[in-house]
Amino acid sequence: MASAFILACVAILAVFVYRYFKNKRFNELLNKLPSPPGLPVLGHVSKFKKLEGLMDMITEYVDEYDGIVLLRPGPTIKYFAVADHRLVEYLCNSRKVVKSKRYRLFERWLGRGIFTFTTEYDQWKIHRNLITPAFHIQVLEQFVPTFNSVTDVFLEKLSENVNKTVDIFELVNLCALDIIAETALGVPLHAQTNSFSKYVNSLEELLRIIAVRSFSALKVHDWIFRLTNDYDKETEALKVLKGYTNSVIDAKQNTSRSNGATVNGIDKKRRLAVLDLLLEKKGVLTESELSNLVEGIMFAGHDTSGVAMAALFYLIALHPEVQDKAFEELRDIYGNDLEREVTYKDLQEMKYLEMVAKEALRLFPPAPIISKQLLEDYEFNGYIIPKGLNALVSIHSIHRREKYFPNPNKFDPERFSPENQSNITPFSYLPFGLGPRNCVGQKFAMLEMKAVVSKVLRKFKFLPVDDFKLTMIPQIVQKPKNGIFLKVVRRQY
Numbered sequence: 001m002a003s004a005f006i007l008a009c010v011a012i013l014a015v016f017v018y019r020y021f022k023n024k025r026f027n028e029l030l031n032k033l034p035s036p037p038g039l040p041v042l043g044h045v046s047k048f049k050k051l052e053g054l055m056d057m058i059t060e061y062v063d064e065y066d067g068i069v070l071l072r073p074g075p076t077i078k079y080f081a082v083a084d085h086r087l088v089e090y091l092c093n094s095r096k097v098v099k100s101k102r103y104r105l106f107e108r109w110l111g112r113g114i115f116t117f118t119t120e121y122d123q124w125k126i127h128r129n130l131i132t133p134a135f136h137i138q139v140l141e142q143f144v145p146t147f148n149s150v151t152d153v154f155l156e157k158l159s160e161n162v163n164k165t166v167d168i169f170e171l172v173n174l175c176a177l178d179i180i181a182e183t184a185l186g187v188p189l190h191a192q193t194n195s196f197s198k199y200v201n202s203l204e205e206l207l208r209i210i211a212v213r214s215f216s217a218l219k220v221h222d223w224i225f226r227l228t229n230d231y232d233k234e235t236e237a238l239k240v241l242k243g244y245t246n247s248v249i250d251a252k253q254n255t256s257r258s259n260g261a262t263v264n265g266i267d268k269k270r271r272l273a274v275l276d277l278l279l280e281k282k283g284v285l286t287e288s289e290l291s292n293l294v295e296g297i298m299f300a301g302h303d304t305s306g307v308a309m310a311a312l313f314y315l316i317a318l319h320p321e322v323q324d325k326a327f328e329e330l331r332d333i334y335g336n337d338l339e340r341e342v343t344y345k346d347l348q349e350m351k352y353l354e355m356v357a358k359e360a361l362r363l364f365p366p367a368p369i370i371s372k373q374l375l376e377d378y379e380f381n382g383y384i385i386p387k388g389l390n391a392l393v394s395i396h397s398i399h400r401r402e403k404y405f406p407n408p409n410k411f412d413p414e415r416f417s418p419e420n421q422s423n424i425t426p427f428s429y430l431p432f433g434l435g436p437r438n439c440v441g442q443k444f445a446m447l448e449m450k451a452v453v454s455k456v457l458r459k460f461k462f463l464p465v466d467d468f469k470l471t472m473i474p475q476i477v478q479k480p481k482n483g484i485f486l487k488v489v490r491r492q493y
């Protein structure tokens with residue numbers, strides 16, 4: 001027994017020594033990067049015990065070290081956090097930088113696809129080119145009726161809770177899920193009226209497991225993860241999610257498109273979904289690639305928009321003057337008509353609401369970090385950032401640096417007024433990422449936010465709840481730890 005233990009220790013030590021010498025140059029360069037003092041071997045492990053406050057901690061460090069800092073959450077993990085606009089530009093635009101391998105944690109779910117491709121530039125380009133027309137302005141315009149009908153269910157939920165406290169995050173997140181299901185798949189999911197559905201629960205569970213893995217020094221390794229309970233739970237959740245998506249795809253493939261006439265790829269006779277447009281390109285993608293692409297859109301377009309809208313409601317509840325100004329803009333558009341549906345043209349007129357949305361996305365970017373990997377050494381500010389290092393573009397941190405946004409913790413939509421917006425330093429504001437891998441759904445998301453929020457604000461007002469304090473945690477998407485509680489009041493005209 002004792003000899004087996006000694007043998008195991010020697011083997012582990014040998015692996016460490018081998019890796020040390022193999023990575024000698026890499027480690028020497030790492031040691032020169034700015035980094036706060038930490039423990040030998042364990043590094044800054046004590047700072048990474050909980051997700052709560054993690055983004056603020058990273059922000060304080062990048063500020064202290066002028067935009068770049070190396071943190072070591074464990075003996076083998078390195079986080080090179082970046083919040084300098086010049087380096088952000090390089091990381092987002094250079095062909096010598098790819099998305100990091102960390103996105104492989106999504107692979108059991110999303111396979112190799114739009115969201116998870118790293119070095120596979122050519123394949124990614126094919127998928128990106130396929131999907132881009134589905135977010136063309138003519139197609140987005142067709143989604144507006146869905147934004148309206150799904151938001152009507154959300155309004156019913158709010159009506160049931162007038163003068164009460166609600167968890168606005170829970171409600172609006174389900175609304176965002178219904179919107180993405182109906183626009184991406186073309187099939188209503190009814191998550192808002194059936195929030196205990198297997199699909200909703202499985203999605204929650206899957207996202208929880210991926211988030212836990214991304215911060216766990218052990219579970220991040222596939223072979224260790226396979227030994228845990230979470231692996232079985234993930235398998236179950238995947239069966240439900242993939243089963244659902246594939247059944248929708250099969251049903252659509254089997255339905256001949258009756259009035260198949262399309263204009264610029266857009267069917268004028270019925271509401272079209274992203275999936276319909278992808279099915280027109282049949283033959284370019286295999287069945288599993290198609291399924292991965294659709295799952296990728298479902299993932300990327302749900303939680304992100306949900307949390308963005310919830311944060312917006314929270315911020316305007318704390319700032320009644322902003323809420324009133326947004327409402328006045330809506331009155332200019334709709335007068336006292338509470339029932340008129342939102343049109344695409346209306347959405348173009350909501351200039352102030354757009355400023356509010358942009359500021360909410362600055363303070364609470366739903367994707368707080370994007371993870372990149374350098375394929376070549378890069379010299380920056382006198383440091384050599386070694387090839388192979390994972391660089392975390394800390395969107396949350398750069399948005400909260402005094403240098404780029406004076407008085408950064410203040411909620412001030414005027415930063416995005418036409419006159420002020422041009423003063424924002426390029427590459428210091430990037431809620432949707434920047435460069436070729438930026439968010440393909442950003443126009444969709446902005447229209448969706450304005451459509452949902454405007455419909456809600458025409459009928460209701462939000463007030464803060466005294467004893468509620470918002471705590472965000474970075475679970476892939478930056479989310480409220482304990483919901484967002486607000487009081488709902490019906491507007492008096």
Ligand code: HEM
Nearest residue numbers: 114300301304305308366367370431432433439440441445
């Ligand atoms: C407020 C809402 C949203 C935010 C803040 C957001 C943010 C982002 C960010 C930061 C990225 C870049 C990730 C990276 O570089 O690693 C991204 C990528 C992506 N987003 Fe969004 N997103 C939002 C909504 C949406 C919606 C509604 C859709 C689809 C309907 C969508 C689809 C995608 C896809 C497919 C990618 C991958 C693009 C690629 O790699 O080529 N997103 N998003």
